[in-house]
Amino acid sequence: MSLRWALIALLTGRPMTGYDISKGFSRSVAHVWHAPDSQIYPELNRMERDGLLRSVEIPWGKKGTKKEYHVTDEGLAEFRTWMDSPQVPQRQRDPAYLKAAYFDFADPAAVREQLRQQQEYWEEHLAMLERTRASLVDRTHPILAARIEKLDDREAELAVRCKVYAYDGLIARARSELAWIADGFTLVDELEA
Numbered sequence: 700m701s702l703r704w705a706l707i708a709l710l711t712g713r714p715m716t717g718y719d720i721s722k723g724f725s726r727s728v729a730h731v732w733h734a735p736d737s738q739i740y741p742e743l744n745r746m747e748r749d750g751l752l753r754s755v756e757i758p759w760g761k762k763g764t765k766k767e768y769h770v771t772d773e774g775l776a777e778f779r780t781w782m783d784s785p786q787v788p789q790r791q792r793d794p795a796y797l798k799a800a801y802f803d804f805a806d807p808a809a810v811r812e813q814l815r816q817q818q819e820y821w822e823e824h825l826a827m828l829e830r831t832r833a834s835l836v837d838r839t840h841p842i843l844a845a846r847i848e849k850l851d852d853r854e855a856e857l858a859v860r861c862k863v864y865a866y867d868g869l870i871a872r873a874r875s876e877l878a879w880i881a882d883g884f885t886l887v888d889e890l891e892a
């Protein structure tokens with residue numbers, strides 16, 4: 700259900716074609732709400748059917764057309780309603796933590812290998828988040844740049860600050876994952892000793 704709010708969030712920046720949505724989403728909103736293309740395209744159709752989006756045929760190539768999606772007034776109103784609604788804290792459901800609680804059942808070599816993989820993932824993810832944050836601060840991120848074009852200075856400043864706040868949280872989480880993984884290597888040495 701949150702996917703539709705994530706898509707409206709993206710489209711409040713500017714109208715986009717399905718292709719632009721899938722490309723733009725993965726470089727922006729996906730960092731706070733991941734979804735595969737296989738979910739995005741059918742959701743766009745449902746949102747259009749539900750009146751949250753309206754599509755306009757725009758010229759494409761020599762004689763083709765493609766759909767450009769716009770947020771409707773109703774879509775924006777429902778997005779604001781969702782934004783203002785209470786947020787139930789999401790309970791943890793991460794197999795890495797489930798496994799960690801039972802490392803004493805596992806082969807230490809297998810645990811180390813999994814820790815290495817997790818570490819590699821989080822290091823790359825952290826670097827990507829930091830690069831993205833920098834492109835928000837200097838306003839070179841193309842999705843953000845298009846969004847703030849139609850905003851005044853004060854509104855642009857606020858839009859940037861909210862996004863940077865979200866990335867600061869994601870970056871802090873990634874760092875804490877890496878510190879936790881480092882502790883895991885220490886633990887597995889002790890388990891083996």
Ligand code: VNL
Nearest residue numbers: 712726727728840842843846
């Ligand atoms: C936007 C641009 C959002 C860049 C982002 O992440 C981002 C936006 C939430 O303008 O909606 O990295």
